[in-house]
Amino acid sequence: MATMHDVARLAQVSVSTVSYVLTGTRPISQGTRARVLAAMAELDYQPNAMARGLASRRSRILGLLLPMDERGLGATETAFVTGAAAAASAVGYHLVLSPVGGGGDLDELRRLASQRMFDGVVLMEVQLADERVAALQEAGVPLVLIGRTGDASGLSYVDIDFEQTVREAVAHLVGLGHRRIVYVNHSAEALNSGYGPALRTRDAFVAAMTGHGLEPVMIPAEDSAAGGRAALAAALARTPDLTAMLAMNETAIFGILGELTARGRSVPDDVSVVSMVTSPQVAELATPALTAMTSPGSTMGRIAIEALVRHLDGSGDERHQQLLPCSLEIRGSTAAPPSRQPMGADQ
Amino acid sequence: MATMHDVARLAQVSVSTVSYVLTGTRPISQGTRARVLAAMAELDYQPNAMARGLASRRSRILGLLLPMDERGLGATETAFVTGAAAAASAVGYHLVLSPVGGGGDLDELRRLASQRMFDGVVLMEVQLADERVAALQEAGVPLVLIGRTGDASGLSYVDIDFEQTVREAVAHLVGLGHRRIVYVNHSAEALNSGYGPALRTRDAFVAAMTGHGLEPVMIPAEDSAAGGRAALAAALARTPDLTAMLAMNETAIFGILGELTARGRSVPDDVSVVSMVTSPQVAELATPALTAMTSPGSTMGRIAIEALVRHLDGSGDERHQQLLPCSLEIRGSTAAPPSRQPMGADQ
DNA sequence: CCGCTTCGTCGAAGCGCTTCGACGATCATT
DNA sequence: AATGATCGTCGAAGCGCTTCGACGAAGCGG
Numbered sequence: 020m021a022t023m024h025d026v027a028r029l030a031q032v033s034v035s036t037v038s039y040v041l042t043g044t045r046p047i048s049q050g051t052r053a054r055v056l057a058a059m060a061e062l063d064y065q066p067n068a069m070a071r072g073l074a075s076r077r078s079r080i081l082g083l084l085l086p087m088d089e090r091g092l093g094a095t096e097t098a099f100v101t102g103a104a105a106a107a108s109a110v111g112y113h114l115v116l117s118p119v120g121g122g123g124d125l126d127e128l129r130r131l132a133s134q135r136m137f138d139g140v141v142l143m144e145v146q147l148a149d150e151r152v153a154a155l156q157e158a159g160v161p162l163v164l165i166g167r168t169g170d171a172s173g174l175s176y177v178d179i180d181f182e183q184t185v186r187e188a189v190a191h192l193v194g195l196g197h198r199r200i201v202y203v204n205h206s207a208e209a210l211n212s213g214y215g216p217a218l219r220t221r222d223a224f225v226a227a228m229t230g231h232g233l234e235p236v237m238i239p240a241e242d243s244a245a246g247g248r249a250a251l252a253a254a255l256a257r258t259p260d261l262t263a264m265l266a267m268n269e270t271a272i273f274g275i276l277g278e279l280t281a282r283g284r285s286v287p288d289d290v291s292v293v294s295m296v297t298s299p300q301v302a303e304l305a306t307p308a309l310t311a312m313t314s315p316g317s318t319m320g321r322i323a324i325e326a327l328v329r330h331l332d333g334s335g336d337e338r339h340q341q342l343l344p345c346s347l348e349i350r351g352s353t354a355a356p357p358s359r360q361p362m363g364a365d366q
Numbered sequence: 367m368a369t370m371h372d373v374a375r376l377a378q379v380s381v382s383t384v385s386y387v388l389t390g391t392r393p394i395s396q397g398t399r400a401r402v403l404a405a406m407a408e409l410d411y412q413p414n415a416m417a418r419g420l421a422s423r424r425s426r427i428l429g430l431l432l433p434m435d436e437r438g439l440g441a442t443e444t445a446f447v448t449g450a451a452a453a454a455s456a457v458g459y460h461l462v463l464s465p466v467g468g469g470g471d472l473d474e475l476r477r478l479a480s481q482r483m484f485d486g487v488v489l490m491e492v493q494l495a496d497e498r499v500a501a502l503q504e505a506g507v508p509l510v511l512i513g514r515t516g517d518a519s520g521l522s523y524v525d526i527d528f529e530q531t532v533r534e535a536v537a538h539l540v541g542l543g544h545r546r547i548v549y550v551n552h553s554a555e556a557l558n559s560g561y562g563p564a565l566r567t568r569d570a571f572v573a574a575m576t577g578h579g580l581e582p583v584m585i586p587a588e589d590s591a592a593g594g595r596a597a598l599a600a601a602l603a604r605t606p607d608l609t610a611m612l613a614m615n616e617t618a619i620f621g622i623l624g625e626l627t628a629r630g631r632s633v634p635d636d637v638s639v640v641s642m643v644t645s646p647q648v649a650e651l652a653t654p655a656l657t658a659m660t661s662p663g664s665t666m667g668r669i670a671i672e673a674l675v676r677h678l679d680g681s682g683d684e685r686h687q688q689l690l691p692c693s694l695e696i697r698g699s700t701a702a703p704p705s706r707q708p709m710g711a712d713q
Numbered sequence: 714c715c716g717c718t719t720c721g722t723c724g725a726a727g728c729g730c731t732t733c734g735a736c737g738a739t740c741a742t743t
Numbered sequence: 744a745a746t747g748a749t750c751g752t753c754g755a756a757g758c759g760c761t762t763c764g765a766c767g768a769a770g771c772g773g
Contacts, residue, residue, distance in 0.1 A: 020482065022760085024759080032723085035723065035724075035763095036721085039721090041761095042761075047722085048720085048722090051721075063480070065477060066481065066760075067420075067760070068481040068482060068483040069416055069482065069758085069760090070420050070758065070760040070761090071759080071760055072419075072760090073728050073758085073761090075728085075761055076761090078416060104464070105465060108464075108465070108474075113462055115427075115461070115463070116447070116463045117451070117455075117461075118448055118452060118455065130412060133412035134412050134414065136415040244653065244655065270651070273652070273653065276653070303590070303617075304591065304620040305620070306623070369729055370729065380753045381754090382731080382732075382753065382754075382755090383753075385731060386731095386732095386751090388730095388731095392732095392751075394751070395750085395752090398751075398752080413730075417730040417758090418730055419758095420730070420731090421729075421758055422758085423731090423758070
């Protein structure tokens with residue numbers, strides 16, 4: 020493995036000159052630069068990352084802190100990670116995935132942060148009250164959140180624009196002629212514990228429906244196929260003549276579809292279904308393929324990394340705050356509602 | 367940020383002594399060790415990862431090289447990654463995810479390897495002929511593969527035991543009384559291009575069926591819901607009275623299920639379905655939930671990391687080669703075949 | 714033509730840690 | 744009681760790089 024010394028010797032310059040060629044920190048004449056570059060090429064020189072990190076006090080490593088306690092990453096999170104990694108490598112950084120368990124690993128996190136291995140970190144799955152944020156800030160590590168804490172005023176974050184996303188989804192259904200739309204949210208516990216996306220979409224749904232002069236009917240659902248089936252039963256009990264459903268819950272929606280079919284209601288002829296914050300891969304699995312609000316996973320990853328790097332490279336701008344809407348992708352699960360009452364009843 | 371010097375001063379010992387306490391490289395007396403530990407605690411000392419890496423020539427960072435060109439990671443790959451990350455952090459290593467695009471990024475890979483940032487790497491999605499392997503070996507980076515190259519004799523790898531997995535799946539179906547079982551593999555292109563899992567399962571299916579005195583019927587399928595529907599059509603054309611299907615294709619299987627329902631064949635009453643190399647999360651999405659051969663994702667990740675670390679820490683054993691079977695998880699998609707011809711015909 | 718700034722380069726001093734050789738002290742052996 | 748071994752500790756020499764101050768050589772205005 021060639022070192023800078025070898026390059027310097029071959030190019031007949033000092034090591035510092037080689038370093039300046041590499042980093043561009045000081046002006047170097049054309050001739051010298053060319054000789055150094057040639058020497059590097061000849062020796063197949065690669066700077067040693069550790070030595071660089073030690074001397075410059077910048078590791079050029081970014082941490083992506085994600086809780087991996089549960090069942091791993093969904094497609095949305097995966098897209099986020101890949102987008103972030105690609106963005107990082109595009110600007111010459113490495114991205115380290117650190118599975119910091121959501122709960123007691125706070126000390127572990129502190130230790131990580133103090134090891135000076137990360138120039139900055141992206142924190143995923145942020146809760147409304149997230150103690151990891153404080154821990155990281157105390158350690159003085161530049162930080163970008165995915166999601167938002169309750170008071171995120173002083174922080175950088177990238178999050179989904181739930182208001183806009185819900186508004187668009189509702190507009191799509193209303194535009195098709197639907198009037199009785201039920202929203203299937205996350206579980207009641209998630210709502211009670213202050214899970215941001217659940218709360219924000221709830222409020223947005225009420226606002227959107229009210230704006231159209233419609234009644235906002237909402238049902239919570241456990242994150243499972245069974246939860247989806249139960250939610251559908253509850254929804255039909257409450258609004259027997261519903262013609263459309265909007266679901267926040269990537270897992271429950273498969274239960275909803277299954278139960279709908281089991282009850283002899285066809286999708287989308289009898290009931291239209293829109294899935295929120297969903298990846299195309301998952302949407303395509305369903306039969307029919309789901310019309311969905313596609314989450315901007317990889318874009319979010321890219322933006323988060325870019326904001327972080329901009330901060331690190333000192334382009335001054337503290338506090339990057341941005342909301343991204345999901346985009347409507349129409350597939351086979353939505354259509355106009357049945358022209359008149361599908362299963363008997365008045366009018 | 368406290369340094370080793372600060373600790374040494376406070377504990378009234380030399381820096382080297384502090385280092386020995388930290389690394390256990392040389393014996394240290396009880397009293398001294400205690401004083402040093404106390405000083406560390408008081409100063410909230412954390413060793414600087416870069417300095418350590420530079421001086422010891424070991425970064426304690428492991429690379430996980432995975433191609434991220436396509437649609438991101440499935441649940442199986444995710445489980446693998448989380449398992450690997452957990453195992454790495456358990457033995458004091460960090461895991462860096464590097465999205466090395468499958469194709470032209472070979473130079474990028476070489477560069478990465480030469481930067482001495484990784485003590486070792488795990489290579490995912492290995493092809494039968496994979497040039498990345500050679501590139502890494504030339505760079506002298508310890509290596510563990512997930513999957514196998516054509517000739518893996520000199521390499522360390524962890525892979526799924528496809529033979530055993532297929533055998534178990536077939537045994538399950540045969541045990542239920544099925545005789546006409548169709549195997550839905552990956553696409554014809556995948557087979558032609560020598561994709562290992564597709565070839566290995568194909569051969570294993572032939573062997574298993576023949577072993578039971580049954581005829582091995584096989585159909586390729588594109589990796590999509592549409593591909594699954596087409597495959598079902600082809601399967602029914604070829605074996606109209608099939609009673610069970612075994613599918614290797616996590617995506618196609620949803621198309622198969624949808625089409626089965628559309629054709630009025632109920633699962634599992636008319637047709638049993640087993641999904642191979644599938645994660646529980648995906649299996650649960652289907653209606654009914656899929657009986658599946660669950661891929662040992664996180665176990666594989668753990669084993670791969672442990673093998674790599676054992677190699678690095680010089681416990682001598684080169685070449686760890688291991689195959690892991692998927693485990694049968696019975697859910698709702700398999701049952702005994704219909705007692706006698708479900709749709710007319712002889713006997 | 715003189716003093717001044719700017720340019721291009723060098724040498725040396727670290728960055729915070731590991732590791733090697735050295736050395737007094739302790740301990741078991743003959 | 745003399746002789747090694749072994750134990751516990753220290754000082755110093757790097758690991759490969761960045762960065763600071765210095766300095767000769769140009770380039771400039773007056």
